[in-house]
Amino acid sequence: MPEVWSFIAPRPATVPVEQVHILLYSYFPSVPRGAPRPYVWRLLSPDRVGVISAMRPTAAKARCHELAAGTTLEFSLTYKRVRSVNGGERYVTISSMPELRERLIAFAGQRGAAIGYVRLDKMRDLQLSGGDRNIRIPIVDASGAMLVTDAERCAGLLASGGPGTGKAFGCGAWWIPQIMEPDA
Numbered sequence: 001m002p003e004v005w006s007f008i009a010p011r012p013a014t015v016p017v018e019q020v021h022i023l024l025y026s027y028f029p030s031v032p033r034g035a036p037r038p039y040v041w042r043l044l045s046p047d048r049v050g051v052i053s054a055m056r057p058t059a060a061k062a063r064c065h066e067l068a069a070g071t072t073l074e075f076s077l078t079y080k081r082v083r084s085v086n087g088g089e090r091y092v093t094i095s096s097m098p099e100l101r102e103r104l105i106a107f108a109g110q111r112g113a114a115i116g117y118v119r120l121d122k123m124r125d126l127q128l129s130g131g132d133r134n135i136r137i138p139i140v141d142a143s144g145a146m147l148v149t150d151a152e153r154c155a156g157l158l159a160s161g162g163p164g165t166g167k168a169f170g171c172g173a174w175w176i177p178q179i180m181e182p183d184a
Helices: 017-027 097-109 151-160
Strands: 003-010 039-045 048-053 063-066 072-080 082-085 090-093 113-130 133-148
Touching: 003 017, 003 151, 017 039, 017 048, 017 113, 039 151, 048 151, 072 113, 097 113, 097 133, 113 151, 133 151
Parallel strands: none
Antiparallel strands: 003 048, 003 063, 039 048, 072 133, 082 090, 113 133
């Protein structure tokens, strides 16, 4: 059965949000320098980061999850709602729940899941600052439910993130509370 791994990592207050992805590499020491990032992450609280990967991490409390076709999974998602296409010539923007739902249906449908319910919870800006840079990323928080139609492809979907860009900043990770939160 296909597997994905999840764990909760502490985020020291001294690590800015824009550098969390660098800290998380320490849980995957076998990844060669320059290789694609083997995980996606999401800030769960100011001091906790949720991580999902198809590769087994070295985290002490990492949990392995097997996926099966026919399973309904509730999800939450932080999605970068504005992105450039073709080098900045055109922008794709999510400004309503129907647009978000349509995008998620198409994305998940090609990757082993069928989207049922979707709720756009909030549109907001993620503010990042470091050194002499201030970054504002328009994001949307959403929640909903998906049906696993192809377990192998859906495992890849969860482990590689989700639709859109901004994964280095914690955007795009499908977070499945019922299997990824220890107390859910």
